[in-house]
Amino acid sequence: MTPLLMTRGLSRDFGGLRAVDGVDFTLNQGEIRALIGPNGAGKTTFVSLVCGRIAPSAGTIAFNGSDITRLPAHRRVRLGIAYTFQITSIFANLPVYDNVALPVQRTLEDGRGGGAVRAGVMEVLEKVGLADRAATPAGQLAYGHQRLLEMAIGLALKPRLLILDEPTQGLADGEIESFIRLVREIAREATVLIIEHNMKVVMELAGRVTVMEAGKILAEGTPAEIRENQAVQAAYLGTAHG
Template sequence: MATSDPTVKTTAAVDETGVETDTILQTRGLRKQFGGLTATDDVDFGIDEGELRCLIGPNGAGKSTFLKLLTGRLEPTAGSIYYDGDEIGHLPSHERVSRGISMKFQVPSIYPDLSVRENLRIPLQRIADPDTFEQRTRETLERFHLEGTADETAANLSHGQQQRLEIAMAMTLEPTLMLLDEPVAGLSVEETAEVADLLRTINAEDDVAFVVIEHDIDFVETIADQVTVLHDGAIFREGSIEDVRNDPAVKRIYLGEEE
């Protein structure tokens, strides 16, 4: 616990993301190198509890590498990752999940040969009381509008339904932070709107913070509190969607427009 007593030493993790701060996640000097290539370049990135942050940038900007560093799929070359009062940069992915970080990657990581109901039961059995297991399953199916497909094989779902199923699976673990990699890639306009509504509802009702990597700038505009722009592995701009979208330099490097 952070303290105002100057004689008591606290860790950097507590100072950055402890109970006396609003920040839930903070990176400092986060860098990832692959040989001579620097994919993530000394990134200082923070997000507050309950915030919905979008991360954008051109192809090759380092977005996916950054997300893999946060999730534990990659180890940093240098720097620190602080989450909820602890340094987690050394922890494997499953331990980060157990601390309240859920992840959803671009390609749905569902179990295609199992039913929708069975997919939900896999994460639920980690946390649900046996007496409420079936009730929790029904409530999750209803909340994510999957009750009509409960006994369908997951492989037979539409792409949009598979995306909703994976978000539902992640939410059964009751996270405080969700990391999403292009959640509306390949979706129709209607499916994209459904996902936007879903994320806003989860963010508001469950007070879950989000870091969302996305290329669809119109989708970003509908959901983001703040936007971070990555370019060449480093933070290029941060601010509201209006400020970022109207920034001439962002238009040049991200939207391909001339100043």
């Protein structure tokens, strides 16, 4: 089976710093994969390369068997790659509804009217638990709810690959349980790659875990294998929070 996402020798330099260093990474259709590692390990730079926000210094990226290394970000979105940012990126002055309506309109076939847009928006807002806040200006939402809105915007694009960058940051414990259920539901239709520091979330959700350190992949395996890996413990898990 062709991997959904594959990188080979992927690298990115910033001046004299190599933030991502020769990463070979494979992600199969239908996975929930966690990407973990200490701050500065290169995780966000790696997924920024995958979604096209920054260009690689070396290496290749293939999505569903096609080389996308030089494709601009908006073309990757059309292919089915959606990325929610570590720092919330919403239209703060627009209502929650309008934030989601914009990407819904992009996925509808030409000629479908406002009823189809509304149905699509409300379906996504129901999924993330924000349907009752549809009329609220996005900037007035609590931070955790802004993160959920960002997930809704990603979902509205009907992605094949949904990349979540620190999605539980700012969520209360009860909201985290709801988030875990939501990701499991999303994974029925999309592949999920999640950068996460909350190890409870990682161990509950991920089928496999990739650990980065200093721009390289340090280890890969099941949550149980990663928990027992001494190199990972030394680099990260011994000092991880949550």
